[in-house]
Amino acid sequence: MEFNEAKNKFIQTWGALGSQWGINKTMAQIHALLMVSPEAVSMEDIMESLQISRGNASMNLRALMDWGIVYKEYKSGERREFFTAEKDLDELAVKIARERSKREIKPALKVLKEVSMIEADTSLEEKHFVAQTSKLYDFVLRADNMLDKATEMNDNWLGRLFLKIMK
Amino acid sequence: MEFNEAKNKFIQTWGALGSQWGINKTMAQIHALLMVSPEAVSMEDIMESLQISRGNASMNLRALMDWGIVYKEYKSGERREFFTAEKDLDELAVKIARERSKREIKPALKVLKEVSMIEADTSLEEKHFVAQTSKLYDFVLRADNMLDKATEMNDNWLGRLFLKIMK
DNA sequence: TTAAACTTTCAAAAATAAATGAAAGATATT
DNA sequence: AATATCTTTCATTTATTTTTGAAAGTTTAA
Incomplete structure:
Protein backbone atom coordinates (compact mmCIF):
# COMPACT_ATOMS: atom_id res chain seq x y z
CA MET A 1 0.00 0.00 0.00
CA GLU A 86 -2.58 15.19 21.67
CA LYS A 87 -0.36 12.37 20.55
CA ASP A 88 0.19 10.60 23.84
CA LEU A 89 -2.48 7.93 23.64
CA ASP A 90 -2.77 7.38 27.37
CA GLU A 91 -3.36 11.06 27.84
CA LEU A 92 -5.86 11.00 24.97
CA ALA A 93 -7.81 8.13 26.52
CA VAL A 94 -7.94 9.84 29.90
CA LYS A 95 -9.28 13.02 28.39
CA ILE A 96 -11.91 11.31 26.28
CA ALA A 97 -13.04 9.16 29.19
CA ARG A 98 -13.28 12.15 31.51
CA GLU A 99 -15.22 14.18 29.01
CA ARG A 100 -17.75 11.51 28.14
CA SER A 101 -18.19 10.60 31.76
CA LYS A 102 -18.86 14.20 32.64
CA ARG A 103 -21.22 14.86 29.73
CA GLU A 104 -23.13 11.62 29.49
CA ILE A 105 -22.63 9.16 32.29
CA LYS A 106 -22.82 11.52 35.27
CA PRO A 107 -26.18 12.99 34.20
CA ALA A 108 -27.57 9.52 33.53
CA LEU A 109 -26.42 8.41 36.97
CA LYS A 110 -28.24 11.30 38.52
CA VAL A 111 -31.49 10.22 36.89
CA LEU A 112 -30.95 6.59 37.81
CA LYS A 113 -30.52 7.57 41.41
CA GLU A 114 -33.64 9.70 41.35
CA VAL A 115 -35.93 7.15 39.79
CA SER A 116 -34.61 4.31 41.94
CA MET A 117 -35.56 6.24 45.03
CA ILE A 118 -39.29 6.47 44.50
CA GLU A 119 -41.52 4.97 47.14
CA ALA A 120 -42.67 1.70 45.68
CA ASP A 121 -46.09 0.45 46.67
CA THR A 122 -46.68 -3.26 47.14
CA SER A 123 -47.21 -4.10 43.48
CA LEU A 124 -44.76 -6.43 41.82
CA GLU A 125 -44.24 -3.95 39.02
CA GLU A 126 -43.12 -1.12 41.27
CA LYS A 127 -40.96 -3.28 43.46
CA HIS A 128 -39.26 -4.73 40.43
CA PHE A 129 -38.68 -1.28 39.00
CA VAL A 130 -36.94 -0.07 42.13
CA ALA A 131 -34.86 -3.21 42.42
CA GLN A 132 -33.77 -3.11 38.81
CA THR A 133 -32.95 0.59 38.61
CA SER A 134 -31.03 0.38 41.88
CA LYS A 135 -28.91 -2.43 40.52
CA LEU A 136 -28.38 -0.44 37.37
CA TYR A 137 -27.29 2.58 39.35
CA ASP A 138 -24.70 0.56 41.23
CA PHE A 139 -23.52 -1.05 38.05
CA VAL A 140 -23.11 2.12 36.04
CA LEU A 141 -21.41 3.80 38.98
CA ARG A 142 -18.97 0.95 39.21
CA ALA A 143 -18.30 1.00 35.46
CA ASP A 144 -17.78 4.74 35.53
CA ASN A 145 -15.28 4.45 38.36
CA MET A 146 -13.48 1.68 36.59
CA LEU A 147 -13.15 3.78 33.48
CA ASP A 148 -11.55 6.50 35.53
CA LYS A 149 -9.20 4.14 37.22
CA ALA A 150 -8.31 2.19 34.14
CA THR A 151 -7.29 5.34 32.33
CA GLU A 152 -5.08 6.37 35.18
CA MET A 153 -3.32 3.13 35.58
CA ASN A 154 -1.15 3.15 32.52
CA ASP A 155 2.01 4.18 34.25
CA ASN A 156 1.10 2.35 37.38
CA TRP A 157 2.86 -0.88 38.29
CA LEU A 158 -0.20 -2.44 39.87
CA GLY A 159 -2.18 -1.82 36.75
CA ARG A 160 0.47 -3.40 34.60
CA LEU A 161 0.61 -6.36 36.91
CA PHE A 162 -3.13 -6.71 36.69
CA LEU A 163 -3.02 -6.69 32.91
CA LYS A 164 -0.27 -9.29 32.89
CA ILE A 165 -2.18 -11.59 35.20
CA MET A 166 -5.46 -11.19 33.38
CA LYS A 167 -3.97 -11.87 29.98
CA MET B 1 -41.91 11.22 42.12
CA GLU B 86 -31.46 -9.96 29.80
CA LYS B 87 -31.66 -8.67 33.35
CA ASP B 88 -28.33 -9.83 34.68
CA LEU B 89 -26.25 -6.71 34.18
CA ASP B 90 -22.91 -8.47 34.10
CA GLU B 91 -24.20 -10.72 31.38
CA LEU B 92 -25.61 -7.70 29.58
CA ALA B 93 -22.28 -5.88 29.69
CA VAL B 94 -20.42 -8.91 28.40
CA LYS B 95 -22.76 -9.29 25.47
CA ILE B 96 -22.70 -5.64 24.52
CA ALA B 97 -18.92 -5.49 24.78
CA ARG B 98 -18.50 -8.61 22.67
CA GLU B 99 -20.87 -7.40 20.03
CA ARG B 100 -19.37 -3.95 19.68
CA SER B 101 -15.88 -5.34 19.71
CA LYS B 102 -16.78 -7.75 16.95
CA ARG B 103 -18.64 -5.22 14.84
CA GLU B 104 -16.54 -2.12 15.26
CA ILE B 105 -13.23 -2.54 17.01
CA LYS B 106 -11.99 -5.69 15.30
CA PRO B 107 -12.46 -4.27 11.78
CA ALA B 108 -10.77 -1.02 12.83
CA LEU B 109 -7.86 -2.99 14.24
CA LYS B 110 -7.47 -4.79 10.97
CA VAL B 111 -7.15 -1.50 9.11
CA LEU B 112 -4.75 -0.08 11.69
CA LYS B 113 -2.52 -3.08 11.27
CA GLU B 114 -2.60 -2.79 7.51
CA VAL B 115 -1.78 0.89 7.31
CA SER B 116 0.91 0.69 9.97
CA MET B 117 2.73 -1.90 7.90
CA ILE B 118 3.43 0.17 4.81
CA GLU B 119 7.04 0.65 3.82
CA ALA B 120 7.90 4.12 4.98
CA ASP B 121 10.46 6.02 2.99
CA THR B 122 12.90 8.33 4.72
CA SER B 123 10.56 11.33 4.98
CA LEU B 124 9.62 12.51 8.42
CA GLU B 125 5.96 12.40 7.47
CA GLU B 126 5.94 8.74 6.54
CA LYS B 127 8.08 7.65 9.46
CA HIS B 128 5.83 9.50 11.83
CA PHE B 129 2.75 7.95 10.27
CA VAL B 130 4.04 4.44 10.76
CA ALA B 131 5.16 5.14 14.30
CA GLN B 132 1.87 6.72 15.27
CA THR B 133 -0.44 4.13 13.71
CA SER B 134 1.64 1.33 15.20
CA LYS B 135 1.26 2.81 18.64
CA LEU B 136 -2.43 3.22 18.01
CA TYR B 137 -2.75 -0.38 16.95
CA ASP B 138 -1.10 -1.59 20.14
CA PHE B 139 -3.20 0.72 22.21
CA VAL B 140 -6.55 -0.23 20.71
CA LEU B 141 -5.64 -3.89 20.89
CA ARG B 142 -4.81 -3.49 24.56
CA ALA B 143 -8.03 -1.61 25.25
CA ASP B 144 -10.07 -4.21 23.41
CA ASN B 145 -8.49 -7.00 25.43
CA MET B 146 -9.11 -5.11 28.62
CA LEU B 147 -12.76 -4.69 27.75
CA ASP B 148 -13.04 -8.42 27.28
CA LYS B 149 -11.28 -9.15 30.52
CA ALA B 150 -13.06 -6.52 32.52
CA THR B 151 -16.44 -7.87 31.51
CA GLU B 152 -15.42 -11.33 32.55
CA MET B 153 -14.06 -10.42 35.89
CA ASN B 154 -17.23 -9.66 37.76
CA ASP B 155 -17.47 -12.94 39.55
CA ASN B 156 -13.75 -13.23 39.76
CA TRP B 157 -12.01 -12.72 43.09
CA LEU B 158 -8.93 -11.19 41.52
CA GLY B 159 -11.05 -8.66 39.73
CA ARG B 160 -12.84 -7.70 42.90
CA LEU B 161 -9.55 -7.39 44.69
CA PHE B 162 -8.27 -5.18 41.92
CA LEU B 163 -11.28 -2.94 42.20
CA LYS B 164 -10.90 -2.70 45.94
CA ILE B 165 -7.25 -1.77 45.72
CA MET B 166 -7.75 0.73 42.96
CA LYS B 167 -10.58 2.53 44.70
C1' DT C 1 -7.65 54.35 11.93
C1' DT C 2 -7.92 51.64 8.10
C1' DA C 3 -7.19 47.70 5.65
C1' DA C 4 -5.78 43.07 5.05
C1' DA C 5 -5.70 38.38 6.75
C1' DC C 6 -7.72 35.36 9.07
C1' DT C 7 -11.63 32.99 12.23
C1' DT C 8 -16.23 32.37 14.00
C1' DT C 9 -21.17 32.25 13.74
C1' DC C 10 -25.51 30.66 12.33
C1' DA C 11 -29.57 30.32 9.18
C1' DA C 12 -30.40 27.52 5.40
C1' DA C 13 -29.37 23.34 2.66
C1' DA C 14 -27.83 18.73 2.27
C1' DA C 15 -26.95 14.32 3.95
C1' DT C 16 -27.96 10.69 6.96
C1' DA C 17 -30.58 7.95 10.03
C1' DA C 18 -34.85 6.39 11.79
C1' DA C 19 -39.90 5.61 11.62
C1' DT C 20 -44.10 4.66 9.27
C1' DG C 21 -47.61 1.74 7.44
C1' DA C 22 -49.43 -1.06 3.99
C1' DA C 23 -48.57 -5.26 1.73
C1' DA C 24 -46.55 -9.74 1.93
C1' DG C 25 -45.32 -13.62 4.80
C1' DA C 26 -45.98 -16.86 8.58
C1' DT C 27 -48.46 -19.83 11.55
C1' DA C 28 -52.14 -21.61 13.96
C1' DT C 29 -57.24 -22.71 14.05
C1' DT C 30 -61.66 -24.24 12.23
C1' DA D 1 -58.12 -25.23 2.37
C1' DA D 2 -59.90 -21.16 3.92
C1' DT D 3 -59.70 -17.83 7.56
C1' DA D 4 -57.97 -15.36 11.43
C1' DT D 5 -54.12 -13.71 14.09
C1' DC D 6 -49.95 -12.13 14.30
C1' DT D 7 -44.97 -10.71 12.37
C1' DT D 8 -41.72 -9.06 8.96
C1' DT D 9 -40.24 -6.36 5.12
C1' DC D 10 -39.18 -2.37 2.65
C1' DA D 11 -40.27 1.80 -0.28
C1' DT D 12 -41.58 6.13 1.24
C1' DT D 13 -41.86 9.78 4.59
C1' DT D 14 -40.24 12.18 8.56
C1' DA D 15 -36.88 13.66 11.86
C1' DT D 16 -32.27 14.49 13.16
C1' DT D 17 -27.69 15.63 12.41
C1' DT D 18 -24.15 17.61 9.83
C1' DT D 19 -22.33 20.79 6.46
C1' DT D 20 -22.15 24.87 3.90
C1' DG D 21 -21.00 29.59 2.90
C1' DA D 22 -21.70 34.29 3.33
C1' DA D 23 -21.76 37.85 6.72
C1' DA D 24 -20.04 39.42 11.03
C1' DG D 25 -16.25 39.39 14.11
C1' DT D 26 -11.13 39.55 15.41
C1' DT D 27 -6.53 40.53 15.27
C1' DT D 28 -2.37 42.33 13.43
C1' DA D 29 0.29 45.66 11.04
C1' DA D 30 1.13 49.76 8.42
Whole structure:
Protein backbone atom coordinates (compact mmCIF):
# COMPACT_ATOMS: atom_id res chain seq x y z
CA MET A 1 0.00 0.00 0.00
CA GLU A 2 1.21 3.44 -0.86
CA PHE A 3 1.56 6.16 1.76
CA ASN A 4 -1.24 8.47 0.64
CA GLU A 5 -3.63 5.59 0.30
CA ALA A 6 -2.75 4.39 3.79
CA LYS A 7 -3.13 7.84 5.25
CA ASN A 8 -6.51 8.25 3.65
CA LYS A 9 -7.67 4.85 4.77
CA PHE A 10 -6.60 5.60 8.30
CA ILE A 11 -8.50 8.89 8.36
CA GLN A 12 -11.65 7.30 6.96
CA THR A 13 -11.51 4.42 9.42
CA TRP A 14 -10.93 6.63 12.42
CA GLY A 15 -13.82 8.80 11.28
CA ALA A 16 -16.15 5.82 10.99
CA LEU A 17 -15.10 4.52 14.39
CA GLY A 18 -15.79 7.92 15.88
CA SER A 19 -19.28 8.15 14.48
CA GLN A 20 -20.13 4.72 15.82
CA TRP A 21 -19.16 5.96 19.26
CA GLY A 22 -21.10 9.19 19.22
CA ILE A 23 -18.36 11.52 18.01
CA ASN A 24 -19.06 13.16 14.71
CA LYS A 25 -17.25 11.94 11.67
CA THR A 26 -15.49 15.14 10.73
CA MET A 27 -14.32 15.72 14.27
CA ALA A 28 -12.76 12.28 14.34
CA GLN A 29 -11.24 12.76 10.90
CA ILE A 30 -9.62 16.05 11.82
CA HIS A 31 -8.23 14.40 14.89
CA ALA A 32 -6.89 11.51 12.82
CA LEU A 33 -5.24 13.89 10.38
CA LEU A 34 -3.56 15.82 13.16
CA MET A 35 -2.41 12.66 14.91
CA VAL A 36 -0.40 11.52 11.94
CA SER A 37 0.95 14.93 11.05
CA PRO A 38 4.41 15.50 12.46
CA GLU A 39 3.92 19.24 12.18
CA ALA A 40 1.10 21.51 13.26
CA VAL A 41 -1.43 22.01 10.45
CA SER A 42 -3.26 25.18 9.39
CA MET A 43 -7.01 25.35 9.01
CA GLU A 44 -6.58 25.91 5.31
CA ASP A 45 -4.67 22.65 4.98
CA ILE A 46 -7.22 20.75 7.02
CA MET A 47 -10.00 22.02 4.78
CA GLU A 48 -8.02 21.04 1.72
CA SER A 49 -7.08 17.57 2.99
CA LEU A 50 -10.53 16.60 4.14
CA GLN A 51 -12.46 18.59 1.56
CA ILE A 52 -14.62 20.34 4.09
CA SER A 53 -15.87 23.88 4.44
CA ARG A 54 -14.33 26.59 6.53
CA GLY A 55 -17.23 26.65 8.95
CA ASN A 56 -17.17 22.93 9.46
CA ALA A 57 -13.43 22.95 10.12
CA SER A 58 -13.73 25.83 12.53
CA MET A 59 -16.56 24.31 14.57
CA ASN A 60 -15.03 20.90 14.85
CA LEU A 61 -11.63 22.25 15.77
CA ARG A 62 -13.31 24.22 18.50
CA ALA A 63 -15.03 21.07 19.74
CA LEU A 64 -11.75 19.16 19.74
CA MET A 65 -10.13 21.92 21.74
CA ASP A 66 -13.04 21.87 24.19
CA TRP A 67 -12.37 18.20 24.68
CA GLY A 68 -8.75 19.09 25.36
CA ILE A 69 -7.32 16.77 22.72
CA VAL A 70 -6.29 19.34 20.13
CA TYR A 71 -4.17 22.42 20.73
CA LYS A 72 -3.75 25.70 18.94
CA GLU A 73 -0.25 26.72 18.11
CA TYR A 74 1.04 30.09 17.12
CA LYS A 75 4.06 30.30 14.90
CA SER A 76 6.12 33.43 15.18
CA GLY A 77 5.91 35.53 12.08
CA GLU A 78 2.71 33.75 11.02
CA ARG A 79 -0.72 35.22 11.35
CA ARG A 80 -2.53 31.94 10.81
CA GLU A 81 -3.28 29.51 13.57
CA PHE A 82 -1.93 25.99 13.51
CA PHE A 83 -3.29 22.92 15.22
CA THR A 84 -1.78 19.80 16.75
CA ALA A 85 -3.36 16.76 18.35
CA GLU A 86 -2.58 15.19 21.67
CA LYS A 87 -0.36 12.37 20.55
CA ASP A 88 0.19 10.60 23.84
CA LEU A 89 -2.48 7.93 23.64
CA ASP A 90 -2.77 7.38 27.37
CA GLU A 91 -3.36 11.06 27.84
CA LEU A 92 -5.86 11.00 24.97
CA ALA A 93 -7.81 8.13 26.52
CA VAL A 94 -7.94 9.84 29.90
CA LYS A 95 -9.28 13.02 28.39
CA ILE A 96 -11.91 11.31 26.28
CA ALA A 97 -13.04 9.16 29.19
CA ARG A 98 -13.28 12.15 31.51
CA GLU A 99 -15.22 14.18 29.01
CA ARG A 100 -17.75 11.51 28.14
CA SER A 101 -18.19 10.60 31.76
CA LYS A 102 -18.86 14.20 32.64
CA ARG A 103 -21.22 14.86 29.73
CA GLU A 104 -23.13 11.62 29.49
CA ILE A 105 -22.63 9.16 32.29
CA LYS A 106 -22.82 11.52 35.27
CA PRO A 107 -26.18 12.99 34.20
CA ALA A 108 -27.57 9.52 33.53
CA LEU A 109 -26.42 8.41 36.97
CA LYS A 110 -28.24 11.30 38.52
CA VAL A 111 -31.49 10.22 36.89
CA LEU A 112 -30.95 6.59 37.81
CA LYS A 113 -30.52 7.57 41.41
CA GLU A 114 -33.64 9.70 41.35
CA VAL A 115 -35.93 7.15 39.79
CA SER A 116 -34.61 4.31 41.94
CA MET A 117 -35.56 6.24 45.03
CA ILE A 118 -39.29 6.47 44.50
CA GLU A 119 -41.52 4.97 47.14
CA ALA A 120 -42.67 1.70 45.68
CA ASP A 121 -46.09 0.45 46.67
CA THR A 122 -46.68 -3.26 47.14
CA SER A 123 -47.21 -4.10 43.48
CA LEU A 124 -44.76 -6.43 41.82
CA GLU A 125 -44.24 -3.95 39.02
CA GLU A 126 -43.12 -1.12 41.27
CA LYS A 127 -40.96 -3.28 43.46
CA HIS A 128 -39.26 -4.73 40.43
CA PHE A 129 -38.68 -1.28 39.00
CA VAL A 130 -36.94 -0.07 42.13
CA ALA A 131 -34.86 -3.21 42.42
CA GLN A 132 -33.77 -3.11 38.81
CA THR A 133 -32.95 0.59 38.61
CA SER A 134 -31.03 0.38 41.88
CA LYS A 135 -28.91 -2.43 40.52
CA LEU A 136 -28.38 -0.44 37.37
CA TYR A 137 -27.29 2.58 39.35
CA ASP A 138 -24.70 0.56 41.23
CA PHE A 139 -23.52 -1.05 38.05
CA VAL A 140 -23.11 2.12 36.04
CA LEU A 141 -21.41 3.80 38.98
CA ARG A 142 -18.97 0.95 39.21
CA ALA A 143 -18.30 1.00 35.46
CA ASP A 144 -17.78 4.74 35.53
CA ASN A 145 -15.28 4.45 38.36
CA MET A 146 -13.48 1.68 36.59
CA LEU A 147 -13.15 3.78 33.48
CA ASP A 148 -11.55 6.50 35.53
CA LYS A 149 -9.20 4.14 37.22
CA ALA A 150 -8.31 2.19 34.14
CA THR A 151 -7.29 5.34 32.33
CA GLU A 152 -5.08 6.37 35.18
CA MET A 153 -3.32 3.13 35.58
CA ASN A 154 -1.15 3.15 32.52
CA ASP A 155 2.01 4.18 34.25
CA ASN A 156 1.10 2.35 37.38
CA TRP A 157 2.86 -0.88 38.29
CA LEU A 158 -0.20 -2.44 39.87
CA GLY A 159 -2.18 -1.82 36.75
CA ARG A 160 0.47 -3.40 34.60
CA LEU A 161 0.61 -6.36 36.91
CA PHE A 162 -3.13 -6.71 36.69
CA LEU A 163 -3.02 -6.69 32.91
CA LYS A 164 -0.27 -9.29 32.89
CA ILE A 165 -2.18 -11.59 35.20
CA MET A 166 -5.46 -11.19 33.38
CA LYS A 167 -3.97 -11.87 29.98
CA MET B 1 -41.91 11.22 42.12
CA GLU B 2 -44.72 9.02 41.03
CA PHE B 3 -44.12 5.59 39.54
CA ASN B 4 -45.23 6.24 35.99
CA GLU B 5 -43.25 9.43 35.82
CA ALA B 6 -40.18 7.61 37.08
CA LYS B 7 -40.64 4.78 34.64
CA ASN B 8 -40.97 7.20 31.76
CA LYS B 9 -37.97 9.20 32.86
CA PHE B 10 -35.91 6.07 33.08
CA ILE B 11 -36.88 4.96 29.58
CA GLN B 12 -36.12 8.37 28.10
CA THR B 13 -32.76 8.58 29.82
CA TRP B 14 -31.70 5.11 28.82
CA GLY B 15 -32.72 5.91 25.25
CA ALA B 16 -30.66 9.10 25.19
CA LEU B 17 -27.65 7.32 26.66
CA GLY B 18 -27.97 4.65 24.00
CA SER B 19 -28.00 7.12 21.16
CA GLN B 20 -24.91 8.85 22.49
CA TRP B 21 -23.13 5.53 22.36
CA GLY B 22 -24.14 4.50 18.88
CA ILE B 23 -27.23 2.45 19.70
CA ASN B 24 -30.42 3.80 18.27
CA LYS B 25 -32.84 5.49 20.60
CA THR B 26 -35.82 3.20 20.13
CA MET B 27 -33.68 0.12 20.51
CA ALA B 28 -32.40 1.39 23.84
CA GLN B 29 -35.90 2.41 24.93
CA ILE B 30 -37.37 -0.98 24.18
CA HIS B 31 -34.56 -2.52 26.14
CA ALA B 32 -35.20 -0.17 29.06
CA LEU B 33 -38.89 -0.98 29.04
CA LEU B 34 -38.23 -4.70 29.09
CA MET B 35 -35.64 -4.38 31.83
CA VAL B 36 -38.09 -2.91 34.26
CA SER B 37 -40.97 -5.16 33.31
CA PRO B 38 -41.31 -8.08 35.66
CA GLU B 39 -43.25 -9.99 33.02
CA ALA B 40 -42.59 -10.63 29.35
CA VAL B 41 -44.22 -7.96 27.17
CA SER B 42 -46.05 -8.36 23.87
CA MET B 43 -45.19 -6.35 20.78
CA GLU B 44 -48.57 -4.67 20.97
CA ASP B 45 -47.82 -3.43 24.48
CA ILE B 46 -44.38 -2.20 23.49
CA MET B 47 -45.88 -0.22 20.63
CA GLU B 48 -48.48 1.22 22.94
CA SER B 49 -46.03 2.13 25.73
CA LEU B 50 -43.47 3.78 23.51
CA GLN B 51 -45.89 5.08 20.89
CA ILE B 52 -44.04 3.57 17.98
CA SER B 53 -45.14 1.79 14.83
CA ARG B 54 -45.35 -1.94 14.34
CA GLY B 55 -42.49 -1.97 11.85
CA ASN B 56 -40.22 0.00 14.12
CA ALA B 57 -40.95 -2.30 17.05
CA SER B 58 -40.37 -5.38 14.96
CA MET B 59 -37.06 -4.25 13.53
CA ASN B 60 -35.61 -3.07 16.80
CA LEU B 61 -36.70 -6.19 18.64
CA ARG B 62 -34.97 -8.20 15.98
CA ALA B 63 -31.80 -6.13 16.44
CA LEU B 64 -31.94 -6.61 20.22
CA MET B 65 -32.29 -10.35 19.74
CA ASP B 66 -29.35 -10.33 17.33
CA TRP B 67 -27.31 -8.70 20.06
CA GLY B 68 -28.45 -11.48 22.37
CA ILE B 69 -29.85 -9.17 25.03
CA VAL B 70 -33.56 -9.71 24.44
CA TYR B 71 -35.33 -13.04 24.23
CA LYS B 72 -38.56 -14.23 22.68
CA GLU B 73 -40.91 -16.09 24.91
CA TYR B 74 -43.86 -18.23 23.98
CA LYS B 75 -46.74 -18.52 26.35
CA SER B 76 -48.82 -21.64 26.10
CA GLY B 77 -52.29 -20.94 24.83
CA GLU B 78 -51.12 -17.59 23.41
CA ARG B 79 -50.48 -17.01 19.79
CA ARG B 80 -48.62 -13.76 20.33
CA GLU B 81 -44.93 -13.55 21.04
CA PHE B 82 -43.64 -12.03 24.24
CA PHE B 83 -40.27 -10.47 24.90
CA THR B 84 -37.97 -10.23 27.91
CA ALA B 85 -34.63 -8.51 28.40
CA GLU B 86 -31.46 -9.96 29.80
CA LYS B 87 -31.66 -8.67 33.35
CA ASP B 88 -28.33 -9.83 34.68
CA LEU B 89 -26.25 -6.71 34.18
CA ASP B 90 -22.91 -8.47 34.10
CA GLU B 91 -24.20 -10.72 31.38
CA LEU B 92 -25.61 -7.70 29.58
CA ALA B 93 -22.28 -5.88 29.69
CA VAL B 94 -20.42 -8.91 28.40
CA LYS B 95 -22.76 -9.29 25.47
CA ILE B 96 -22.70 -5.64 24.52
CA ALA B 97 -18.92 -5.49 24.78
CA ARG B 98 -18.50 -8.61 22.67
CA GLU B 99 -20.87 -7.40 20.03
CA ARG B 100 -19.37 -3.95 19.68
CA SER B 101 -15.88 -5.34 19.71
CA LYS B 102 -16.78 -7.75 16.95
CA ARG B 103 -18.64 -5.22 14.84
CA GLU B 104 -16.54 -2.12 15.26
CA ILE B 105 -13.23 -2.54 17.01
CA LYS B 106 -11.99 -5.69 15.30
CA PRO B 107 -12.46 -4.27 11.78
CA ALA B 108 -10.77 -1.02 12.83
CA LEU B 109 -7.86 -2.99 14.24
CA LYS B 110 -7.47 -4.79 10.97
CA VAL B 111 -7.15 -1.50 9.11
CA LEU B 112 -4.75 -0.08 11.69
CA LYS B 113 -2.52 -3.08 11.27
CA GLU B 114 -2.60 -2.79 7.51
CA VAL B 115 -1.78 0.89 7.31
CA SER B 116 0.91 0.69 9.97
CA MET B 117 2.73 -1.90 7.90
CA ILE B 118 3.43 0.17 4.81
CA GLU B 119 7.04 0.65 3.82
CA ALA B 120 7.90 4.12 4.98
CA ASP B 121 10.46 6.02 2.99
CA THR B 122 12.90 8.33 4.72
CA SER B 123 10.56 11.33 4.98
CA LEU B 124 9.62 12.51 8.42
CA GLU B 125 5.96 12.40 7.47
CA GLU B 126 5.94 8.74 6.54
CA LYS B 127 8.08 7.65 9.46
CA HIS B 128 5.83 9.50 11.83
CA PHE B 129 2.75 7.95 10.27
CA VAL B 130 4.04 4.44 10.76
CA ALA B 131 5.16 5.14 14.30
CA GLN B 132 1.87 6.72 15.27
CA THR B 133 -0.44 4.13 13.71
CA SER B 134 1.64 1.33 15.20
CA LYS B 135 1.26 2.81 18.64
CA LEU B 136 -2.43 3.22 18.01
CA TYR B 137 -2.75 -0.38 16.95
CA ASP B 138 -1.10 -1.59 20.14
CA PHE B 139 -3.20 0.72 22.21
CA VAL B 140 -6.55 -0.23 20.71
CA LEU B 141 -5.64 -3.89 20.89
CA ARG B 142 -4.81 -3.49 24.56
CA ALA B 143 -8.03 -1.61 25.25
CA ASP B 144 -10.07 -4.21 23.41
CA ASN B 145 -8.49 -7.00 25.43
CA MET B 146 -9.11 -5.11 28.62
CA LEU B 147 -12.76 -4.69 27.75
CA ASP B 148 -13.04 -8.42 27.28
CA LYS B 149 -11.28 -9.15 30.52
CA ALA B 150 -13.06 -6.52 32.52
CA THR B 151 -16.44 -7.87 31.51
CA GLU B 152 -15.42 -11.33 32.55
CA MET B 153 -14.06 -10.42 35.89
CA ASN B 154 -17.23 -9.66 37.76
CA ASP B 155 -17.47 -12.94 39.55
CA ASN B 156 -13.75 -13.23 39.76
CA TRP B 157 -12.01 -12.72 43.09
CA LEU B 158 -8.93 -11.19 41.52
CA GLY B 159 -11.05 -8.66 39.73
CA ARG B 160 -12.84 -7.70 42.90
CA LEU B 161 -9.55 -7.39 44.69
CA PHE B 162 -8.27 -5.18 41.92
CA LEU B 163 -11.28 -2.94 42.20
CA LYS B 164 -10.90 -2.70 45.94
CA ILE B 165 -7.25 -1.77 45.72
CA MET B 166 -7.75 0.73 42.96
CA LYS B 167 -10.58 2.53 44.70
C1' DT C 1 -7.65 54.35 11.93
C1' DT C 2 -7.92 51.64 8.10
C1' DA C 3 -7.19 47.70 5.65
C1' DA C 4 -5.78 43.07 5.05
C1' DA C 5 -5.70 38.38 6.75
C1' DC C 6 -7.72 35.36 9.07
C1' DT C 7 -11.63 32.99 12.23
C1' DT C 8 -16.23 32.37 14.00
C1' DT C 9 -21.17 32.25 13.74
C1' DC C 10 -25.51 30.66 12.33
C1' DA C 11 -29.57 30.32 9.18
C1' DA C 12 -30.40 27.52 5.40
C1' DA C 13 -29.37 23.34 2.66
C1' DA C 14 -27.83 18.73 2.27
C1' DA C 15 -26.95 14.32 3.95
C1' DT C 16 -27.96 10.69 6.96
C1' DA C 17 -30.58 7.95 10.03
C1' DA C 18 -34.85 6.39 11.79
C1' DA C 19 -39.90 5.61 11.62
C1' DT C 20 -44.10 4.66 9.27
C1' DG C 21 -47.61 1.74 7.44
C1' DA C 22 -49.43 -1.06 3.99
C1' DA C 23 -48.57 -5.26 1.73
C1' DA C 24 -46.55 -9.74 1.93
C1' DG C 25 -45.32 -13.62 4.80
C1' DA C 26 -45.98 -16.86 8.58
C1' DT C 27 -48.46 -19.83 11.55
C1' DA C 28 -52.14 -21.61 13.96
C1' DT C 29 -57.24 -22.71 14.05
C1' DT C 30 -61.66 -24.24 12.23
C1' DA D 1 -58.12 -25.23 2.37
C1' DA D 2 -59.90 -21.16 3.92
C1' DT D 3 -59.70 -17.83 7.56
C1' DA D 4 -57.97 -15.36 11.43
C1' DT D 5 -54.12 -13.71 14.09
C1' DC D 6 -49.95 -12.13 14.30
C1' DT D 7 -44.97 -10.71 12.37
C1' DT D 8 -41.72 -9.06 8.96
C1' DT D 9 -40.24 -6.36 5.12
C1' DC D 10 -39.18 -2.37 2.65
C1' DA D 11 -40.27 1.80 -0.28
C1' DT D 12 -41.58 6.13 1.24
C1' DT D 13 -41.86 9.78 4.59
C1' DT D 14 -40.24 12.18 8.56
C1' DA D 15 -36.88 13.66 11.86
C1' DT D 16 -32.27 14.49 13.16
C1' DT D 17 -27.69 15.63 12.41
C1' DT D 18 -24.15 17.61 9.83
C1' DT D 19 -22.33 20.79 6.46
C1' DT D 20 -22.15 24.87 3.90
C1' DG D 21 -21.00 29.59 2.90
C1' DA D 22 -21.70 34.29 3.33
C1' DA D 23 -21.76 37.85 6.72
C1' DA D 24 -20.04 39.42 11.03
C1' DG D 25 -16.25 39.39 14.11
C1' DT D 26 -11.13 39.55 15.41
C1' DT D 27 -6.53 40.53 15.27
C1' DT D 28 -2.37 42.33 13.43
C1' DA D 29 0.29 45.66 11.04
C1' DA D 30 1.13 49.76 8.42
